[in-house]
Amino acid sequence: MASHGARGRSGGRPTLEEVAARAGVGRGTVSRVINGSPRVSDATRAAVEAAVAELGYVPNTAARALAANRTDAIALVVPEPETRFFAEPYFSDMLRGVGAALSDTEMQLLLIFAGSDRERQRLAQYLAAHRVDGVLLVSVHADDPLPDMLSQLEIPAVISGPRSATETLASVDSDNYGGARQAVEHLIGRGRRTIAHITGRLDVYGAQRRVDGYRDALREAGFEADDLLIESGDFSEEGGRRAMAALLERRPDLDAVFAASDVTAAGARHVLRDAGRRIPDDVALVGYDDSAIARHLDPPLTSVRQPIEEMGRAMIDLLLAEVADRRPAASRELERRQMVLATELVGRASS
Amino acid sequence: MASHGARGRSGGRPTLEEVAARAGVGRGTVSRVINGSPRVSDATRAAVEAAVAELGYVPNTAARALAANRTDAIALVVPEPETRFFAEPYFSDMLRGVGAALSDTEMQLLLIFAGSDRERQRLAQYLAAHRVDGVLLVSVHADDPLPDMLSQLEIPAVISGPRSATETLASVDSDNYGGARQAVEHLIGRGRRTIAHITGRLDVYGAQRRVDGYRDALREAGFEADDLLIESGDFSEEGGRRAMAALLERRPDLDAVFAASDVTAAGARHVLRDAGRRIPDDVALVGYDDSAIARHLDPPLTSVRQPIEEMGRAMIDLLLAEVADRRPAASRELERRQMVLATELVGRASS
DNA sequence: AGGTACTGTGGGAGCGCTCCCACAAGTGAT
DNA sequence: ATCACTTGTGGGAGCGCTCCCACAGTACCT
Known part of the structure; x- marks a missing residue:
């Protein structure tokens, strides 16, 4: 433990007190200048700033944290x-x-x-x-x-x-709800009729809201609700694969997938390709996040952008x-x- | 600025002093216990530890930093x-x-x-x-x-x-030098004769050492030095692509590439595939780092593992x-x- | 018996700040 | 002239620790 060696170092870091002495003012005044208080005259402020520059003063974070009870x-x-x-x-x-x-x-x-x-x-x-x-x-x-x-x-x-x-x-x-609606309405607009959804982790509220948006958009467009078209994922690529495989098994006639994240969509794409489905010809794919992955996927992925x-x-x-x-x-x-x-x-x- | 409201909070965090009072010892003794000093009797230590637990004492980092002149x-x-x-x-x-x-x-x-x-x-x-x-x-x-x-x-x-x-x-x-030698010797052992190298950023010393290892391994195996087989990259994928394209242009007869990082190798692989070269049939590829990328590349990438x-x-x-x-x-x-x-x-x- | 060591302990001093009170000097209303 | 504010300033107190000196107590040599 122990370390008193570095203590009394000559030429150590200057303190507020030293700056004050140099500028010919009191400690409090220097503190006010350092912290940008307006209650300092221009002349004094200039003198203090000069002293700070000359001495290369840098406030001691620990002392400040202790006295002010904050850590910055x-x-x-x-x-x-x-x-x-x-x-x-x-x-x-x-x-x-x-x-x-x-x-x-x-x-x-x-x-x-x-x-x-x-x-x-x-x-x-x-x-x-x-x-x-x-x-x-x-x-x-x-x-x-x-x-x-x-x-x-x-x-x-x-x-x-x-x-x-x-x-x-x-x-x-x-706006998870709205974002999901945008995705689904887009797919409907493109003429897709059997739109599946791979969810995110459902213990994340936003993932639930995306499911809500998906459901409402379909309902309002006059589609029948079909829970066989919903499979839960976990935002991961692996989760996307698993869910996509399950969906293909249950509803081989699906013609679109809305995935709760781009990474999930990447996983789904893999499975779709392995199953011989062409994107977007056979199955349209939409992701969420509009991350770098979306741009680099093959084919580039339509995605719901969040302004992160x-x-x-x-x-x-x-x-x-x-x-x-x-x-x-x-x-x-x-x-x-x-x-x-x-x-x-x-x-x-x-x- | 300003924040004196949170100061005098009743029931605020306990201090060393309070722990000391509770345990019926001095401030210094509590400090010694907290810091694991051996010069405390077992009985006292136990008493202090009990007090710490009862009060839920957690040392104040700022005070410690100020007094001890360290930040942890x-x-x-x-x-x-x-x-x-x-x-x-x-x-x-x-x-x-x-x-x-x-x-x-x-x-x-x-x-x-x-x-x-x-x-x-x-x-x-x-x-x-x-x-x-x-x-x-x-x-x-x-x-x-x-x-x-x-x-x-x-x-x-x-x-x-x-x-x-x-x-x-x-x-x-x-051991950048040794690692590069391992890679090249491996390729030679596999019967490759025209082995190119895509370097890392050459203002990084380790990248230079890999070039040295590459050169020496070839020389000792009796190959002639040929700088046309060396192209500099920058550890990035894009750099790998650029370098690979240049190498193919200059030495279309190359049958192996040693890349200075896995990411670089991934870039090179792209260009090789686009050029119709099969890996490893036409061109063998070795990377560096043995990162996750190496395992997931298609085909999986031989790589020099550093024990990161x-x-x-x-x-x-x-x-x-x-x-x-x-x-x-x-x-x-x-x-x-x-x-x-x-x-x-x-x-x-x-x- | 006295010396010398070591062990365990208490508490003073001080780390470098911020906050705030006190106060001088100026300003303006009465 | 008095009072009441305002503005700018100095410096005391105190934040919660660590370091170290002082000292009581015990142990073991002379």
Whole structure:
């Protein structure tokens, strides 16, 4: 343990006090300048800024965190195994969006995986230690204890996709219901008549909403409901394969498939091709996410675009607002705390 | 700004002092127990541990960081754009290895991208603020100023792959030279006579070493050197395509290709197939990394395996050792600070 | 008996900030 | 002139730890 060697280092990092002395002002004034308080005269501000530059002063984060009781860091928590994180573009797109939204902030972003029990254990410790000011939770399952833990610890949090219609935490989501409708209406418009749906993980609320959209679109177009055309997947490629195989078995006459993610669609495409079905001639295929995969698939995949970058930005905005007035999410009025962003159908050769 | 509301919260987090009072001991003793010092009697330790459990005490990281002048965090710095990070399995494998090595530690891992100028700016600020105890630097290019910045700031650092034969920072690498030789010798053993090489980015020292290994293996087997068989890539798929096209143009008679990464090989395979060459019948293909891509390619790709998990662990071990005795890497004796791990050829259908 | 060591313990000092109170100086209404 | 605000500023107190000195107690040599 122990490490007192590095302590008294001559020429160590300058402190607020030293900057103050150099600028001929008090400690408090330097602090105000550093933190952009308006209650400083222009002359004083200039003097302080000069001293900061000359000494190469950089605030000590630990001291600030201790005194102000904040960390200037937020965590992006992914309650999935790392492999899924890398396999599904949804996550990397989200990370990019959040990173972009944060880049003109002082806030630091931490990426934390909580896929295994062990990792969750660590995360619980981490949160209990209040090492972040707020949490972004992506991909939340219905029975996940994480959101409640966050409320209990009074840590501001925003989730991507509410857990139910009565979500209490702040959330940002795309219009899953509307997006699914767009996909199905598109297929109907293309003359397809037997449209199957491979769902996402049904313990994710958004996946359920896509099923609802699929059902309603068909019903309103006058098609009969047929649950044999619905097979559940799990957003993964493997899940897409399994579901597609099951669907082909049950309804070999299907002429279109709406998959709950691009990755799922990629899996389905594999099975369709192996079964000798041509895309889009025999079977039209539509995915969800409009990720890089959609563009690179053969044939390029029609997909429902979610504005992930904007979603990331929206999540950050909501979170920073909550962090700013330090109140746990659940104790505030619900107004404006559930955001839903519009989707857009991107047509390509697969349909 | 401002936030004094959350300050005096009743029932706030317990402090060391409170634990001490509860256990009927002094503050120092609790600190010793928390930090695992051996100089505490068993009875006292038990009493303190009970108090900690009862109060649900969790140390305040900021206070600890301020008093002890350490952060208990290290950064994994990726001096590349995010897209490369997600596109090349090398990085995610490395992240997994490092994460695993860290999981039985109190250390926290931060992932930092420094691909754009803006991100590098941020990183510089970040390092200047000493917000991490040490840095892991993956994928370093010859002219990168980052390593020097780290030495100057006296921040312990380990890089994956030395910048040259006379690297001063601690480093961990696989045996690029030997790995390349394995690949080429394998191809020769399979009766191939015209073996091309698509290099990695040549400003990465390891990529140069692979070229050396390729050259030496051919020379020692009695082949004539022919620079027309070498084309430089950049580890990317696109680079692999470009290089392969150039090689086919120059030496249409080639019967084998050794690519500097699996991703590169995937690009080359595309071009070969489009050119009507069968793999492995007409052209044998060998990659490098043995990543997931190698297993999933069609046909499955023979590849040189680097033990990335072990490399991650080794990097962590080196770094933690340097952090523990708080001396900048460059000031210590070189002994044992350049680790080279053996590679292994994994044969598959492509060769 | 005195010395010398070691073990376990308590608590002071101090890490570098932020928050806030105090106060001087200026401004304008009464 | 007095009072009431406002603006800009200095500096004390305190955030929750770690480090280390001091010291009581015990053990083992002279």
